[in-house]
Amino acid sequence: MIHLTVVGAAFVAAILGSDLTLAGAKVQTRLARVLLVYAAVGALLLLYLRWTQAAGTVAFSIYWAGAFLSWFGIRSHIESSILLRMLFLLKDGALSRPELLAAYERHYGAAQRLEELMRAGLLQPGPHGLEATRKGMFIAKAAAWLR
Amino acid sequence: MACLTPLDRLALLSLALLCGSFYFVRTSLVFFITACGVVIGLFVFVGWQWTDHGAAVERLVILPGLALSSLGLLMVRIVLMRSVSLRLLFAYVEGQADVRVGAAIARRVEEAEHYRLVTRRDDAYALTAFGRLVARAMELLYRTQTPR
Numbered sequence: 001m002i003h004l005t006v007v008g009a010a011f012v013a014a015i016l017g018s019d020l021t022l023a024g025a026k027v028q029t030r031l032a033r034v035l036l037v038y039a040a041v042g043a044l045l046l047l048y049l050r051w052t053q054a055a056g057t058v059a060f061s062i063y064w065a066g067a068f069l070s071w072f073g074i075r076s077h078i079e080s081s082i083l084l085r086m087l088f089l090l091k092d093g094a095l096s097r098p099e100l101l102a103a104y105e106r107h108y109g110a111a112q113r114l115e116e117l118m119r120a121g122l123l124q125p126g127p128h129g130l131e132a133t134r135k136g137m138f139i140a141k142a143a144a145w146l147r
Numbered sequence: 148m149a150c151l152t153p154l155d156r157l158a159l160l161s162l163a164l165l166c167g168s169f170y171f172v173r174t175s176l177v178f179f180i181t182a183c184g185v186v187i188g189l190f191v192f193v194g195w196q197w198t199d200h201g202a203a204v205e206r207l208v209i210l211p212g213l214a215l216s217s218l219g220l221l222m223v224r225i226v227l228m229r230s231v232s233l234r235l236l237f238a239y240v241e242g243q244a245d246v247r248v249g250a251a252i253a254r255r256v257e258e259a260e261h262y263r264l265v266t267r268r269d270d271a272y273a274l275t276a277f278g279r280l281v282a283r284a285m286e287l288l289y290r291t292q293t294p295r
Binding site for chain 1: 211221
């Protein structure tokens with residue numbers, strides 16, 4: 001039981017550490033730092049599991065990959081979900097459709113999204129307006145392949 | 148590979164099947180969730196029946212690992228299918244000059260109604276009890292995640 005508690009606590013520690021590292025920024029803009037946090041906490045957990053002989057490297061790797069993937073997926077979804085943001089905007093009272101869409105556009109419309117893509121290094125200003133960076137091209141190709 | 152236990156091999160095979168399902172079962176979220184359920188079910192069945200019974204902690208570490216991987220892959224699939232930012236990025240990669248995402252954003256209002264998160268009274272949308280619960284949870288999460 002103690003081993004499972006440690007395994008769970010390590011996940012919680014990695015979540016808290018990642019949130020502190022992000023300091024409110026979007027996941028995509030500071031993914032490398034988050035990966036470092038997961039690597040550091042994961043290394044400690046692996047040491048513990050090997051030292052106590054509770055579980056091997058394969059079991060640890062599968063657990064830790066799942067821990068990171070689930071955190072990344074949920075966090076990304078919460079950050080970018082339009083539906084959830086709209087519910088949040090409706091919490092202070094009913095809004096008509098144009099009001100709701102205008103409120104959403106003000107807080108998280110196309111302009112903010114483009115700004116965010118630039119901050120993440122996926123788009124950059126070019127001679128004819130915005131254009132995709134090499135990183136942006138790579139992400140778009142990977143996403144298109146997985147879609 | 149020689150130092151891998153049968154449980155290790157089973158776990159790696161299960162993870163590979165989950166990743167394969169993510170790629171190949173992409174047309175429907177329901178099919179993907181079903182595939183994940185089948186893979187995890189098989190891991191539990193085979194892992195508890197035929198592998199080393201002394202490796203209880205290993206099994207209890209691998210099982211949530213597979214479940215968390217499924218959840219993560221599901222979230223990534225949802226983002227890949229629905230992300231408006233990704234659509235914007237695709238448009239710029241393809242060199243489209245005029246990028247419109249308004250319709251995709253507006254569609255979410257109908258979705259909120261479909262999932263009974265909001266109700267429409269006259270011309271206004273208001274949260275249902277379920278919607279209020281979700282909105283409160285989001286308020287809490289946004290408070291810690293507000294971009295600075």
